[in-house]
Amino acid sequence: MSTDLSPAPQAPLEGVKPYKSLSNEELQSRIQAVRDAMGSQLLILGHHYQQDEVVELADLRGDSYQLSQLAANSEDCRAIAFCGVHFMAETADILANRPEKLTERNGKRVRVMLPDMAAGCSMADMAAIDQIEDAWDQLSEVIDTERLIPVTYINSAASLKAFVGQHGGIVCTSSNAKAALEWAYERGDQVMFFPDQHLGRNTASGMGITNDLMPVWNPHADELGGNTEQDIKQAKVILWQGHCSVHQMFKPEHVAMFREKHPGIKILVHPECPQNVFELADEFGSTGAIIKAVRNAPAGSKWAIGTELHLVNRLKQEHPEQEIHFLSPVVCMCATMYRIDLAHLCWTLENLYAGTPVNTIEVDEETSKWSLVALERMLEVK
Numbered sequence: 431m432s433t434d435l436s437p438a439p440q441a442p443l444e445g446v447k448p449y450k451s452l453s454n455e456e457l458q459s460r461i462q463a464v465r466d467a468m469g470s471q472l473l474i475l476g477h478h479y480q481q482d483e484v485v486e487l488a489d490l491r492g493d494s495y496q497l498s499q500l501a502a503n504s505e506d507c508r509a510i511a512f513c514g515v516h517f518m519a520e521t522a523d524i525l526a527n528r529p530e531k532l533t534e535r536n537g538k539r540v541r542v543m544l545p546d547m548a549a550g551c552s553m554a555d556m557a558a559i560d561q562i563e564d565a566w567d568q569l570s571e572v573i574d575t576e577r578l579i580p581v582t583y584i585n586s587a588a589s590l591k592a593f594v595g596q597h598g599g600i601v602c603t604s605s606n607a608k609a610a611l612e613w614a615y616e617r618g619d620q621v622m623f624f625p626d627q628h629l630g631r632n633t634a635s636g637m638g639i640t641n642d643l644m645p646v647w648n649p650h651a652d653e654l655g656g657n658t659e660q661d662i663k664q665a666k667v668i669l670w671q672g673h674c675s676v677h678q679m680f681k682p683e684h685v686a687m688f689r690e691k692h693p694g695i696k697i698l699v700h701p702e703c704p705q706n707v708f709e710l711a712d713e714f715g716s717t718g719a720i721i722k723a724v725r726n727a728p729a730g731s732k733w734a735i736g737t738e739l740h741l742v743n744r745l746k747q748e749h750p751e752q753e754i755h756f757l758s759p760v761v762c763m764c765a766t767m768y769r770i771d772l773a774h775l776c777w778t779l780e781n782l783y784a785g786t787p788v789n790t791i792e793v794d795e796e797t798s799k800w801s802l803v804a805l806e807r808m809l810e811v812k
């Protein structure tokens with residue numbers, strides 16, 4: 431709450447552009463004024479891949495799974511500024527405004543805002559709902575889609591999550607992907623996994639499924655995603671041809687180079703990395719698991735980490751007692767997430783406080799209902 435010592439929030443400037451000419455110090459102080467005035471009614475969520483100055487102002491920091499749980503459990507807050515990407519803000523809107531929460535709040539919605547609407551996810555954009563529906567129709571000509579369970583990575587649009595909910599499937603995260611596949615095989619014989627082929631392949635491969643049983647569905651191919659009927663019939667997992675442009679950049683030669691130059695180094699990667707890198711790694715895990723592995727390692731440990739650059743740099747700063755390298759000679763950062771800067775955050779918060787909210791993400795009722803079915807399964811499956 432505002433105190434005599436806190437300055438009052440300022441009136442919003444006209445559009446985001448004038449905020450760009452303010453210094454970081456001024457932006458931080460204006461943002462802080464809104465935080466002080468709104469207290470626990472405002473929650474700023476910051477993804478680990480965000481730039482440092484944004485993450486420093488976040489009330490809570492996490493990966494997409496942790497942040498979706500935080501949004502699901504928010505009690506007091508009335509507004510969330512989601513410093514992440516579009517699909518994450520959609521997920522927060524669905525979970526924070528699920529029916530029982532709305533009843534508790536007498537129908538009042540939590541407003542979820544994405545400070546820059548252009549902050550998308552290139553992986554999520556590789557699977558559009560009309561492409562998924564078209565693939566499903568084609569598959570139904572060849573196999574029994576009653577026994578085909580759709581699994582979507584949380585990095586996907588709400589429309590895909592709703593499709594999955596309606597078709598008896600589940601949303602997964604990089605931490606529970608194996609458990610989600612096991613859940614799916616308890617209910618069907620085959621899985622369709624989208625949008626990240628690498629997470630699907632790496633996870634299924636860890637369960638003993640060989641690549642010949644994992645055809646890749648190319649949504650731009652003329653028929654059956656570029657596969658034969660036999661490929662589809664014998665498939666255990668049909669992988670969507672999508673990938674993360676950041677994690678796709680890590681290569682086997684980077685692993686070899688680090689092993690040669692730094693004997694004893696451990697290679698630690700995110701499962702969105704391609705299989706030929708994933709299989710060379712010593713350890714793998716979700717963003718949360720990567721942080722935990724470093725945090726729990728003894729001083730003097732040596733790591734080459736294959737995930738987003740901002741996170742790796744932050745780990746370096748927070749753990750000077752360890753030797754931490756970024757597993758690539760080229761810069762791999764999430765360019766879309768990087769769009770959320772202090773100027774956009776300040777513009778969003780001052781407009782919220784002034785009663786002229788901008789960039790609200792509100793998923794329609796039908797899509798929310800079915801997405802929630804698939805998301806609740808995700809939250810139950812560890």
Ligand code: SF4
Binds near residue numbers: 674
């Ligand atoms: S790092 Fe990759 S998967 Fe994550 S938000 Fe960015 S583009 Fe999407």
